[in-house]
Amino acid sequence: LLCVGLDSDISKLPDCFEKSIEGLLEFNKSIIAATCDFASAYKINFAFYEQYGSDGFDAIKQTFEMIPGDTFTIADAKRGDIGNTSAAYSRSVFNFFQADSITVNPYMGFDSIEPFIESNKLVFLLALTSNSGSNDFQRLVCNGKPLYQHVIEKTTARYDAGNIGFVVGATHPAELAAIRSIAPSNCLLIPGVGAQGGDIDAILAANADALALINVSRAIIYPQTAIADKAHYSAAVCLLAQEYAIKMKTE
Amino acid sequence: LLCVGLDSDISKLPDCFEKSIEGLLEFNKSIIAATCDFASAYKINFAFYEQYGSDGFDAIKQTFEMIPGDTFTIADAKRGDIGNTSAAYSRSVFNFFQADSITVNPYMGFDSIEPFIESNKLVFLLALTSNSGSNDFQRLVCNGKPLYQHVIEKTTARYDAGNIGFVVGATHPAELAAIRSIAPSNCLLIPGVGAQGGDIDAILAANADALALINVSRAIIYPQTAIADKAHYSAAVCLLAQEYAIKMKTE
Numbered sequence: 001l002l003c004v005g006l007d008s009d010i011s012k013l014p015d016c017f018e019k020s021i022e023g024l025l026e027f028n029k030s031i032i033a034a035t036c037d038f039a040s041a042y043k044i045n046f047a048f049y050e051q052y053g054s055d056g057f058d059a060i061k062q063t064f065e066m067i068p069g070d071t072f073t074i075a076d077a078k079r080g081d082i083g084n085t086s087a088a089y090s091r092s093v094f095n096f097f098q099a100d101s102i103t104v105n106p107y108m109g110f111d112s113i114e115p116f117i118e119s120n121k122l123v124f125l126l127a128l129t130s131n132s133g134s135n136d137f138q139r140l141v142c143n144g145k146p147l148y149q150h151v152i153e154k155t156t157a158r159y160d161a162g163n164i165g166f167v168v169g170a171t172h173p174a175e176l177a178a179i180r181s182i183a184p185s186n187c188l189l190i191p192g193v194g195a196q197g198g199d200i201d202a203i204l205a206a207n208a209d210a211l212a213l214i215n216v217s218r219a220i221i222y223p224q225t226a227i228a229d230k231a232h233y234s235a236a237v238c239l240l241a242q243e244y245a246i247k248m249k250t251e
Numbered sequence: 252l253l254c255v256g257l258d259s260d261i262s263k264l265p266d267c268f269e270k271s272i273e274g275l276l277e278f279n280k281s282i283i284a285a286t287c288d289f290a291s292a293y294k295i296n297f298a299f300y301e302q303y304g305s306d307g308f309d310a311i312k313q314t315f316e317m318i319p320g321d322t323f324t325i326a327d328a329k330r331g332d333i334g335n336t337s338a339a340y341s342r343s344v345f346n347f348f349q350a351d352s353i354t355v356n357p358y359m360g361f362d363s364i365e366p367f368i369e370s371n372k373l374v375f376l377l378a379l380t381s382n383s384g385s386n387d388f389q390r391l392v393c394n395g396k397p398l399y400q401h402v403i404e405k406t407t408a409r410y411d412a413g414n415i416g417f418v419v420g421a422t423h424p425a426e427l428a429a430i431r432s433i434a435p436s437n438c439l440l441i442p443g444v445g446a447q448g449g450d451i452d453a454i455l456a457a458n459a460d461a462l463a464l465i466n467v468s469r470a471i472i473y474p475q476t477a478i479a480d481k482a483h484y485s486a487a488v489c490l491l492a493q494e495y496a497i498k499m500k501t502e
Contacts, residue, residue, distance in 0.1 A: 136360030196333075
């Protein structure tokens with residue numbers, strides 16, 4: 001169930017890593033090595049790399065290449081545009097980066113989502129996100145149902161569950177249970193555990209053993225302990241990943 | 252009023268340009284030179300460059316640098332994510348690329364929009380987009396008003412008109428007139444003229460001389476005439492830009 005989020009940021013690297021793109025890549029390599037026995041998936045948040053421009057974009061590519069071939073990868077890029085533009089984003093994420101899946105914003109409608117679906121990779125559509133801003137529009141009630149429910153119902157009516165998943169924040173366990181009743185077999189990507197405060201036990205109960213990836217980023221890759229060197233850092237990250245993986249299995 | 256959209260695509264370059272990133276950059280340079288006397292702004296569609304990976308990302312940077320310093324630039328990137336991630340996208344677009352404005356997707360709410368606003372650059376929030384998929388969610392009626400109207404009203408209540416504009420497709424002139432009554436002084440970015448079929452006269456009438464940029468991409472950068480060489484191509488593009496600029500001025 002565990003997805004490790006590579007939200008790597010040069011300004012947050014521990015002192016034992018060089019504060020540069022090279023240091024960032026070395027950091028990612030060490031995080032992947034420390035967590036790959038416990039992670040079912042890795043999620044790469046494009047923004048953290050794009051802030052460094054084309055070198056950062058190249059670092060995304062190099063990071064995808066570090067991930068073991070049998071581990072699922074998520075391009076967390078939140079893309080979405082009119083048809084011919086979404087098709088170009090799809091080529092970027094699936095042909096250039098060779099990701100296994102992408103996060104897509106539904107606001108522009110189905111012709112903006114379709115080019116990603118056509119790739120036959122998994123598309124995670126934003127439904128009810130983990131942030132407090134999810135109240136602003138996603139929960140607006142249209143014809144008796146919140147917007148995010150329209151997104152899920154219209155999408156499941158249109159596409160096979162194997163083609164499309166949904167992003168549902170770990171900060172909304174009650175809604176997650178309701179979402180499971182309308183999307184029982186779609187894979188859910190559940191961010192918001194750890195730094196954002198989502199509760200794993202509540203999420204596992206609401207998800208009821210259905211297909212899901214629970215993402216943890218900062219709470220695994222930046223351990224809150226005093227770290228002497230790279231070996232110590234790696235051990236601390238490994239321990240955290242193991243703890244999260246065990247929690248997700250046994251509860 | 253004219254915004255020229257640099258939706259440049261190697262596979263669509265005319266034969267007189269090399270089919271490579273270098274050819275694409277030469278093409279952009281020639282388009283900018285041919286249109287800069289008539290364009291108030293240039294819009295760079297990130298997807299068309301990201302499909303070529305890090306070299307493409309670098310080509311975005313080089314294209315921004317080609318644009319005359321006094322001409323307004325739009326990073327058409329449709330970004331938006333939780334706060335710390337939107338802040339990283341903001342650094343990418345405003346610090347690395349030095350764009351004057353960005354297109355942002357509102358679905359994730361105000362805490363996802365805020366980091367872009369804080370940059371004190373102009374943010375174009377997607378409202379009613381030009382594609383047919385705009386019917387799927389943007390027009391869902393919540394509390395008696397379509398979703399896109401909630402986006403506009405909540406946003407104008409929150410931010411000064413100088414900080415935020417809206418994307419309204421040229422394919423919806425009737426709605427544009429209604430939007431002008433609730434957002435009279437926000438800048439509108441109006442795509443969808445040309446290849447997508449939006450009618451300039453109807454748009455100008457609906458906009459009623461308010462602040463707007465009307466984007467034309469394919470209908471200017473890919474003239475539908477037989478082209479012998481680069482000089483011919485440049486002349487054809489220049490003529491089209493002039494025609495569009497005149498139409499937008501006089502009607």
